Amino acid sequence: MQTNTQGEGEDPRIAEFLNQCTEGLNVDPELRIQTQRELRSHLESRMAEQADDEDPVGAALQAMGPVVEIAGPLQTENVRRMKARAMVRLAVRAVLIPAALLVSLWLLWDAASKAFVVMAMTNSKPLDPFVSLPGLTDEEKFILHGDKDIPDPAERTRALWKHFPDDPVYLAQYLATAASTSSADTPEFSEGLTAAVKLDPDNAFYHFLAANIAAKKAFANVEHDENGIRLDVIDNHAAETFYTETLKAANSKRCDSYRDELARRRLAILGRFPSQSIELRREQYAAVVGTLGNNVTLPLFRFAMGYVQILHDNGRSDEATSLANAFTTLSDHQLADTGNTLIDWVTVMALADLTSTCLPIASAGLPVSAPTRRKIEEARLMSSEIHAHLDSKPDIPFLSEIKTKGGILGAGAADLGTSLIWDPDIRFDLTPGRWLEYVLLERFSLVVFLSLLIVISAWCIVRFQWIRWRRMSAPQGHSSIPLLLVPRAKEIAMVVGVGVIMPLALYFLYSRSTAISGRDFNATTQIYRFVAEQIVLWITMLGTVGMLTRRFVRNRFCQLGISEREENSLYRATLMRSAAPILAAVALTCALIVHPYLDAQESRLLKEDTMMQVDPDRGFSRFESKMVEAIRNTMLAAKDPDE
Amino acid sequence: MKFERDLIRSVAEPIVLKLVAERAMYGYEIIKVVNERTNQAFEWKEGTLYPCLHRLEGQGLIESEWMTAESGKDRKYYKITRKGRARLKEKLSEWSAFSTAMESLFANIIGGQRYADEYTG
Numbered sequence: 001m002q003t004n005t006q007g008e009g010e011d012p013r014i015a016e017f018l019n020q021c022t023e024g025l026n027v028d029p030e031l032r033i034q035t036q037r038e039l040r041s042h043l044e045s046r047m048a049e050q051a052d053d054e055d056p057v058g059a060a061l062q063a064m065g066p067v068v069e070i071a072g073p074l075q076t077e078n079v080r081r082m083k084a085r086a087m088v089r090l091a092v093r094a095v096l097i098p099a100a101l102l103v104s105l106w107l108l109w110d111a112a113s114k115a116f117v118v119m120a121m122t123n124s125k126p127l128d129p130f131v132s133l134p135g136l137t138d139e140e141k142f143i144l145h146g147d148k149d150i151p152d153p154a155e156r157t158r159a160l161w162k163h164f165p166d167d168p169v170y171l172a173q174y175l176a177t178a179a180s181t182s183s184a185d186t187p188e189f190s191e192g193l194t195a196a197v198k199l200d201p202d203n204a205f206y207h208f209l210a211a212n213i214a215a216k217k218a219f220a221n222v223e224h225d226e227n228g229i230r231l232d233v234i235d236n237h238a239a240e241t242f243y244t245e246t247l248k249a250a251n252s253k254r255c256d257s258y259r260d261e262l263a264r265r266r267l268a269i270l271g272r273f274p275s276q277s278i279e280l281r282r283e284q285y286a287a288v289v290g291t292l293g294n295n296v297t298l299p300l301f302r303f304a305m306g307y308v309q310i311l312h313d314n315g316r317s318d319e320a321t322s323l324a325n326a327f328t329t330l331s332d333h334q335l336a337d338t339g340n341t342l343i344d345w346v347t348v349m350a351l352a353d354l355t356s357t358c359l360p361i362a363s364a365g366l367p368v369s370a371p372t373r374r375k376i377e378e379a380r381l382m383s384s385e386i387h388a389h390l391d392s393k394p395d396i397p398f399l400s401e402i403k404t405k406g407g408i409l410g411a412g413a414a415d416l417g418t419s420l421i422w423d424p425d426i427r428f429d430l431t432p433g434r435w436l437e438y439v440l441l442e443r444f445s446l447v448v449f450l451s452l453l454i455v456i457s458a459w460c461i462v463r464f465q466w467i468r469w470r471r472m473s474a475p476q477g478h479s480s481i482p483l484l485l486v487p488r489a490k491e492i493a494m495v496v497g498v499g500v501i502m503p504l505a506l507y508f509l510y511s512r513s514t515a516i517s518g519r520d521f522n523a524t525t526q527i528y529r530f531v532a533e534q535i536v537l538w539i540t541m542l543g544t545v546g547m548l549t550r551r552f553v554r555n556r557f558c559q560l561g562i563s564e565r566e567e568n569s570l571y572r573a574t575l576m577r578s579a580a581p582i583l584a585a586v587a588l589t590c591a592l593i594v595h596p597y598l599d600a601q602e603s604r605l606l607k608e609d610t611m612m613q614v615d616p617d618r619g620f621s622r623f624e625s626k627m628v629e630a631i632r633n634t635m636l637a638a639k640d641p642d643e
Numbered sequence: 644m645k646f647e648r649d650l651i652r653s654v655a656e657p658i659v660l661k662l663v664a665e666r667a668m669y670g671y672e673i674i675k676v677v678n679e680r681t682n683q684a685f686e687w688k689e690g691t692l693y694p695c696l697h698r699l700e701g702q703g704l705i706e707s708e709w710m711t712a713e714s715g716k717d718r719k720y721y722k723i724t725r726k727g728r729a730r731l732k733e734k735l736s737e738w739s740a741f742s743t744a745m746e747s748l749f750a751n752i753i754g755g756q757r758y759a760d761e762y763t764g
Contacts, residue, residue, distance in 0.1 A: 035693070038670060038719045042689060045671040045716075069690030077694040081701045559709045561717060 011057045014043060020067045024075025028082045030483050030560065035074065037561040088486050092581040097457060100584035103591045104450040111443040143265065154178040158188060168200045169265070172258040175209050184213045204248075205258075211245035214238045438511075438530070439602050445534040446594045452538065453587040457580040464576035467569050482573030483560075487582065491552045495582060496589050499545035504593060507537050545586050549579050651685055655695040657734040660727055663705055669718035670696060696721060704730050 018036040025032040046060035053059040064070070136144070142163070146156035157174040164170050175196060178189050196206040218238035233239045468482055487495065510516050511533070553575045562570060662673055673696075674687045699705045704727035712718045723731065 034719075035697075039689070039693070041669070041716065041718055042671045065688040065690050069688065070693065073690055073694035074697065077698045078701070081697070561709070 013057055017061055021070045024071055028085055033560045089484055092486055096581050097584045100587040101454055104454050107591055108447045111447045154181050169258040169262050171196050173262055179209045179212060207245045207248040211242045214242035218242050435605050439598050443598055449538050450587045453583045457583040460576040460580040464573050467573035471569055482570055482577050485553055485556050485578040487552055495545055495548045499541055499548055500586055500589050503540045549582050553578050655691055659695055660731040663721045664723040664731055667720040667722040669720050
């Protein structure tokens with residue numbers, strides 16, 4: 001390989017001499033060019049001294065001595081150096097760039113899976129991401145997710161129940177899933193309901209499900225107003241089924257959707273994984289799971305209220321009174337035996353509303369036992385007091401606050417609690433959770449930045465190859481190839497220190513210090529500000545890294561003394577070729593600094609986040625416990641205002 | 644007087660270190676200074692100097708930088724590093740001890756020869 005550094009108008013003997021002297025260095029083009037330049041400078045000095053000679057070039061070359069006496073020792077002295085530099089270049093090309101790519105992909109997967117989990121926690125498919133956890137047995141995966149080959153969720157949960165036919169938990173899961181999809185009007189669903197009644201005869205849940213399915217067929221034009229619920233009966237048979245199933249439900253001793261048990265089983269599996277990310281998923285799941293039971297039971301109660309009214313309006317007072325009494329009995333039972341999960345209290349709340357609707361019917365002169373009448377009256381009082389209390393405080397500031405500042409979980413939970421009384425102090429529990437959101441978003445920002453670096457690196461490589469190809473295919477041809485300049489320790493320290501570490505340190509100082517950023521963290525309302533901040537950070541880092549890389553390549557390029565006519569395309573190709581590994585090093589450094597830092601932050605915030613702390617006495621999480629406590633106190637206060 | 648090439652090569656390292664320790668120098672300048680100071684006795688060639696410079700630079704004993712000389716031409720100047728100074732100190736004391744030993748040795752040999760010459764007289 002020739003290294004073309006011949007100056008314009010230069011005696012060809014000089015280039016030939018230099019090429020011969022440095023023949024042994026041809027595996028290291030940069031070293032060869034540098035050495036040629038130095039020898040040329042030396043030669044020029046000799047020529048200047050022998051300017052009076054007839055042939056100053058020839059005299060200078062002769063004075064330099066035999067080529068072999070320079071070339072041999074030069075090669076010998078540089079063998080180890082060239083090997084070491086070749087190893088570094090190989091490592092840069094074969095290790096650094098692939099490593100940066102792999103790290104970026106891994107971080108992308110990590111951030112995406114976490115985000116996916118958070119999103120999954122707020123909708124109906126919370127468990128899919130857990131299945132990829134290492135260390136889960138096939139049976140555990142099956143319990144968490146069901147048969148992955150079955151795409152339909154209802155069919156999947158049905159397969160799980162069929163695998164454990166005597167387990168009411170999986171049966172309830174199947175029936176609830178099927179009821180919430182279009183799979184309810186099938187023979188399999190009916191089979192499941194029949195099996196459920198046999199397996200778990202005292203549980204009102206299955207009758208509620210059946211009533212819910214019937215209600216969808218039976219009623220239309222449902223309207224809510226201050227006088228209650230109005231609806232049209234469009235299918236009398238379905239309405240009768242609804243009535244029968246509702247009555248059976250009301251006469252059952254208990255109502256259990258097993259969602260809490262299902263959640264506990266899943267958490268028992270997931271709890272084995274000690275990492276904070278799993279902890280986050282577990283706790284988030286636990287916090288959200290309490291809200292899910294309402295999807296089935298509350299609409300049923302509302303329909304039941306409307307249906308009692310319809311029965312009464314259509315002269316079926318006996319049935320209306322019977323149903324009303326059954327509901328008030330259930331209400332009384334629930335009030336006396338309330339558990340501590342949120343679903344129970346919301347159920348009680350609905351029951352109180354139901355009994356207040358039933359009261360005019362139940363007290364229409366038909367025989368009602370004195371204890372039942374007393375309970376009905378208490379329930380009515382409770383319901384009216386609660387509503388009066390809520391009506392007097394139509395705007396609860398904390399609710400809007402929790403929606404805007406509470407983050408993902410807060411916003412979801414606030415919807416649940418729109419008619420509840422809150423302990424204002426709970427707002428302080430939300431701060432770590434909001435930070436947690438930012439940490440999650442920052443993970444994404446990191447991944448986007450790393451992806452950007454990878455894309456720019458790839459573009460640099462493509463561009464370098466393109467310029468190289470054009471140089472090679474030019475009519476006169478260019479024998480010198482673009483160089484891969486590996487920065488020295490000081491140069492890479494400058495690029496990484498000034499281009500990466502310093503901007504990151506300033507960003508974290510700014511973003512974490514409220515005094516400087518003036519930030520009240522809220523991903524919902526401040527997402528644009530967040531994005532703007534991240535873009536400024538990326539541009540700062542990319543700009544600084546780009547500028548320092550350009551400076552490094554230009555300095556090194558100048559040291560090589562390559563002639564001006566070569567400079568344009570050769571410089572650009574060398575810059576592209578040398579920038580790719582530098583960008584990869586920047587990506588790795590960035591990942592190695594930011595990822596552990598965000599991990600540590602996430603871990604600390606989870607520990608501090610009281611919203612995420614499990615309260616063993618009341619419900620799944622402290623957040624839920626606060627809600628339960630608030631409802632309990634409010635209801636008790638409304639029931640017995642003097643106490 | 645011409646010296647053996649191997650002898651010249653063996654002393655090249657301390658000589659280069661000593662010179663670039665005085666001030667930053669470029670290759671041609673080093674050759675000139677060496678030849679001047681030894682009255683052309685060493686008559687260094689490029690084949691002696693540049694491999695030595697590359698070796699020393701590879702070992703981190705000297706470092707180089709391209710600078711523009713007063714003549715306006717770009718030259719690659721070499722200067723000694725901290726590690727190089729330490730090595731130079733070692734080399735100088737080694738050379739001093741070697742030189743003393745050699746002088747002593749040759750003095751004894753020469754003195755002994757005289758004694759023998761007188762005794763056998």
